[in-house]
Amino acid sequence: MILDQRIAVVTGASSGIGAATARLLASRGAKxxxxxRRTDRLDALADEIVAAGGDALAVAADTTDPITLAAAAERIGATYGAADLIVNNAGVMLPSAIQARNTTDWRREVDVNVSGVLNVIDAFLPGLLEAAASGRPADLVNMSSMTSHVVFPYMAVYNATKAAVSHLSRTMRTELGPQGVRVTVVEPAMTATELQGHVVDEGINAWVAQAREAFTWLDPNDVAEVVAFTTSRPAHVTLSQVVVYPTRQA
Known part of the structure; x- marks a missing residue:
């Protein structure tokens, strides 16, 4: 699973699945x-990767802001060249009962989980197409969730945003696959990340705590391994959809 000569971009790289994926891709040879958005965490992670012998560049960017993403793509291109491996990972989860009408949270989830994903695609798709046209591997990995096809209460808007990402990915593959760009959607189930820390509802937090006791959750490194495996396949092989569950999660 060597990724030498690959130029990767990982969004949401300051924690959780993003940080774990960045570490692993760098350890496998990718730049x-x-x-x-959190520059202090990005700088610390970049220093960690470099100290371990890898190559990393910290770039502050907000996926909901196309201007900062365009600037990020330009800086990455000037430093490394056009990116050929995009891990579209940034996301938020703000569960609440639908009758609570937390419209600010609804908009935030749509902005980050849907519009942000599209903004990243807009910024980096030209590089992927360039890589594929030159005969290099080209990967777009969109991070969704098993909630895209499993119903959970209090997560209607989050679930809907992830369903949008999954269906977007499946449809994009029909357009980009014939051009040599692999599109993969990864759908993790319960994973121990900062997302759970965004929950403020006491009832939901109690359910989360109970779930933690009931079975062993995925670690971000488990999901990172899936991304590394998927993107290191021969160029003619695409894993279009990967659902990752803890073994004991029903």
Whole structure:
């Protein structure tokens, strides 16, 4: 699973699945651009990767802002060249009962989980097409969730945003696959990340705590391994959809 000569971009790289994926891709030989808003965490992760012998570039960017993403793509291109491996990972989860009408949270989830995903695609798709046209591997990995096809209460808007990402990915593959760009959607189930820390509802937090006790959750490194495996396949092989569950999660 060597990724030498690959130029990767990982969004949401300041924590969780994004940070784990960035570390692993760098350890497999990729040059990795780390994108997120928290520059202190990005700088620390870049230093960690470089100290371990990898190559990383910290780039502050907000996926909901196309201007910062365009600037990020330009900086990455000037430093490494056009990126050929995009891990579209940034996301938020703000569960609440639908009758609570937390419209600010609804808009935030749509902005980050849907519009942000599209903004990343807009910024980096030209590089993917360039890589594929030159005969290099080209990968777009969109991070969704098993909630895209499994119903959970109090997560209607989050579930809907992830369903949008999954269906977007499946449809994009029909357009981009014939041009040599592989499109993969990864759908993790319960994974121990910062997302759970965004929950403020006491009832939902109690359910989360119970679930933590009931079975062993995925670690971000488990999901990172899936991304590394998928993107290191021969160029003619695409894993279009990967659902990752903890073994004991029903």
């Amino acid at each position: 990795v651009a780390l994108l997120a």
